[in-house]
Amino acid sequence: MASFTHRLRLLTSPLLLASLLLLTSVTGGKQPNEKESLLKGINNFRKSQNVSALTMNKKASCFAKEIAKQLEGESCSQVTDPNSIPGVPDILKKCKINISTTTDAIMLSVCVVNRVPNLVLNNFTQRFYGNYLKSSKYSGAGIGEQNDWTVVVLSTNTTAGSFLSFASTSVCCRLSYLIVFLGLFLKWLID
Structure with a gap:
């Protein structure tokens, strides 16, 4: 069980970091132009x-x-x-x-x-x-x-x-496929 948790942290850490960076760049405290x-x-x-x-x-x-x-x-x-x-x-x-x-x-x-x-x-x-x-x-x-x-x-x-x-349009479709693939991969890890 410990190895599953470790693998899950390794997989989700980069996604969490990317999300935080995106949020801080979008919500930075700058004055409106x-x-x-x-x-x-x-x-x-x-x-x-x-x-x-x-x-x-x-x-x-x-x-x-x-x-x-x-x-x-x-x-x-x-x-x-x-x-x-x-x-x-x-x-x-x-x-x-x-x-x-x-x-x-x-x-x-x-x-x-x-x-x-x-x-x-x-x-x-x-x-x-x-x-x-x-x-x-x-x-x-x-x-x-x-x-x-x-x-x-x-x-x-x-x-x-x-x-x-x-x-x-094709990037959007590719992103959808990537999300589905990641979901299936996580399900495989859990099972």
């Missing part, structure tokens, strides 16, 4: 509309960040049409996003001189963009900033709006 503050403000707006909060979508964030870089140097008076931004196929490739997982998503961009946080939030929650932020269709967000530009990409929980890549 502009993106986190903007997402919090958008989620407060959604809450006031009785719509569930958006979660941060890493791939949508990569896309938003790269789009914001493309807008750098553009005048705030310019209206941005996502279809007019050059290099979108390259951005999708750089962020490892399959284009078929972006069709239900939407990109919103605002330009506020010096990116004054309250003005940026007001620009997203008022008028035209506010209708998108009120929609329960969207469940995730990616935020990118560059100079005066702030880009918010809203994603859905559908395949057509998730911003996933084929690689992400």
